[in-house]
Amino acid sequence: MTGLIHADPLPYCSGCGHSRLHHLLAEVLASLGYTAERLWGVHGGGCSELIGDVLTFPWNAAPPGLALALATGIKRAAPDKLVLTYQGDGDLAGRGLDALMHAALRGENLTVLCLNNLVMAGSGGQMSATTVTGQVTRTSRLGRSSTQSGKPLRLTELVARLPNVAFAQRVSLHSFEHIERARTALKDAFLYQENGQGLSFVEVMGACPPYWGLTPLEARDKLGNELLRTHPPGIYKRVTMIR
Amino acid sequence: MLKYTPRFLSGAQLCIEAALQAGCRYFYATPSPSQAGLLNEGAWRMREAHGTFIQAESPAAALAMAMGSAAAGAYPLVSASSHDYLAMMEALSYAQHQALPLLILLVLDAPWGNQSASERLVTLPLQAFPCWVPDSLVTLPSLLRRAFGHMRQQPGPAILALDPWVLQAQSTLLPEVLDGEEQPPLRIHLPEQPLRRWLAVGAPAGWLLERAPADWAIASLQQLSPLPVASLSQFAADGSVSVFEYGTPALSTYLQPYCPFPLVPVVVPQPEGWIDNIEQVLRGLNEVVL
Numbered sequence: 001m002t003g004l005i006h007a008d009p010l011p012y013c014s015g016c017g018h019s020r021l022h023h024l025l026a027e028v029l030a031s032l033g034y035t036a037e038r039l040w041g042v043h044g045g046g047c048s049e050l051i052g053d054v055l056t057f058p059w060n061a062a063p064p065g066l067a068l069a070l071a072t073g074i075k076r077a078a079p080d081k082l083v084l085t086y087q088g089d090g091d092l093a094g095r096g097l098d099a100l101m102h103a104a105l106r107g108e109n110l111t112v113l114c115l116n117n118l119v120m121a122g123s124g125g126q127m128s129a130t131t132v133t134g135q136v137t138r139t140s141r142l143g144r145s146s147t148q149s150g151k152p153l154r155l156t157e158l159v160a161r162l163p164n165v166a167f168a169q170r171v172s173l174h175s176f177e178h179i180e181r182a183r184t185a186l187k188d189a190f191l192y193q194e195n196g197q198g199l200s201f202v203e204v205m206g207a208c209p210p211y212w213g214l215t216p217l218e219a220r221d222k223l224g225n226e227l228l229r230t231h232p233p234g235i236y237k238r239v240t241m242i243r
Numbered sequence: 244m245l246k247y248t249p250r251f252l253s254g255a256q257l258c259i260e261a262a263l264q265a266g267c268r269y270f271y272a273t274p275s276p277s278q279a280g281l282l283n284e285g286a287w288r289m290r291e292a293h294g295t296f297i298q299a300e301s302p303a304a305a306l307a308m309a310m311g312s313a314a315a316g317a318y319p320l321v322s323a324s325s326h327d328y329l330a331m332m333e334a335l336s337y338a339q340h341q342a343l344p345l346l347i348l349l350v351l352d353a354p355w356g357n358q359s360a361s362e363r364l365v366t367l368p369l370q371a372f373p374c375w376v377p378d379s380l381v382t383l384p385s386l387l388r389r390a391f392g393h394m395r396q397q398p399g400p401a402i403l404a405l406d407p408w409v410l411q412a413q414s415t416l417l418p419e420v421l422d423g424e425e426q427p428p429l430r431i432h433l434p435e436q437p438l439r440r441w442l443a444v445g446a447p448a449g450w451l452l453e454r455a456p457a458d459w460a461i462a463s464l465q466q467l468s469p470l471p472v473a474s475l476s477q478f479a480a481d482g483s484v485s486v487f488e489y490g491t492p493a494l495s496t497y498l499q500p501y502c503p504f505p506l507v508p509v510v511v512p513q514p515e516g517w518i519d520n521i522e523q524v525l526r527g528l529n530e531v532v533l
Contacts, residue, residue: 073311
């Protein structure tokens with residue numbers, strides 16, 4: 001493993017999307033030649049806050065939903081740093097939605113990562129804004145109802161429509177093929193920031209076996225076979241990259 | 244050059260100038276009525292000084308941006324009204340926990356009919372954070388610089404609590420440019436015996452100041468702006484003070500018990516053509532009141 005990650009095994013449940021994404025992120029950053037001195041991370045609340053204990057470069061804990069605002073202040077004061085935000089769907093698609101949209105509107109030169117596991121896992125498995133219709137959570141025991149709770153928010157589609165967004169892609173971690181796509185997407189997201197082309201956004205679909213009530217293998221299959229129909233992977237926005 | 248000549252600055256302008264002289268180059272805020280003057284001034288002065296200003300989407304976002312800049316080694320500035328301050332409490336606890344040095348210009352206001360809440364707010368920041376309360380424009384620049392100096396010694400949020408009357412009063416600022424690297428001190432001269440005094444609320448206030456500048460004026464430029472009635476007792480007046488207001492003399496009636504000097508209501512009719520009416524009021528003002 002690279003020098004950017006120092007906890008193994010990671011402090012996550014078996015089959016969690018966070019642990020896969022942490023390893024992938026460390027590999028991508030190392031392959032791009034970035035060192036800890038060049039990087040600066042901001043994480044939100046919930047399970048994603050454990051990333052500060054896993055990756056070795058500096059991390060700031062943001063107030064709930066305000067990771068992008070805090071990262072904006074860092075980037076404006078230290079423009080030579082590569083600043084990434086790391087949030088779950090509960091933090092980013094809930095309280096953090098206005099900060100995300102305004103950072104995108106301002107064209108902040110940031111890399112935004114969202115691990116979307118379709119529940120608010122950090123607080124015990126409640127419904128999040130991205131929870132798919134019919135999905136059972138602690139606060140939707142009969143499944144999410146469209147009439148009561150509305151339809152799930154599709155983050156990447158939303159972000160891709162905003163101006164000054166350079167790159168918006170949704171990837172998944174349920175198969176080798178998709179993990180390779182995720183690796184490429186993460187690389188591109190940092191290169192867009194390095195080029196100063198605007199906000200780059202990567203939504204990573206991951207599993208949360210405990211709060212989906214499944215084994216890790218069942219959760220992986222459910223993600224690939226069912227849940228990605230609502231949140232289909234793909235590149236939703238991509239401006240021409242300056243090489 | 245304007246820089247070397249005496250200037251007529253409002254309290255908001257003075258805050259920004261003093262922050263720039265203290266080395267601040269990062270200013271984040273979101274507009275709200277009583278502290279909008281700080282944004283209006285800071286938005287262009289920060290950029291003129293090669294600094295950064297972002298009009299944030301919410302008070303908490305403004306504070307989070309300041310936290311980010313503070314984490315990167317800067318000494319940022321955030322302005323807030325009382326309501327903004329309450330909205331940023333959650334983020335402020337994070338800033339305190341992470342010992343991030345940032346200065347909040349807190350304008351202690353409250354909406355109409357909520358004066359008691361305003362008075363309670365006065366003591367709130369004093370208990371939690373280092374807090375300075377300038378009592379006039381004379382002490383404002385030095386206290387603001389002292390706040391920045393304190394943050395360098397003891398990192399963490401600090402507050403400069405501003406009475407809106409101080410913020411919106413006007414005075415002259417005489418920068419004295421010295422040779423060498425020493426920063427020019429700010430000297431402020433308030434006329435001891437002002438020739439003309441105004442107490443005006445709402446749009447007429449700004450309009451009045453533009454048309455006939457007073458030697459010393461207090462103008463509450465927004466209808467929603469605060470009226471910290473307790474501070475009215477600090478002002479002494481030899482004669483009567485005119486109060487401009489729309490429609491009815493409700494404001495002067497409300498304020499009179501708190502004022503040690505007589506208030507003369509000058510009621511401005513609100514229907515169409517009100518600017519003409521203000522001109523009539525001004526003419527009458529020159530002849531009768533002042």
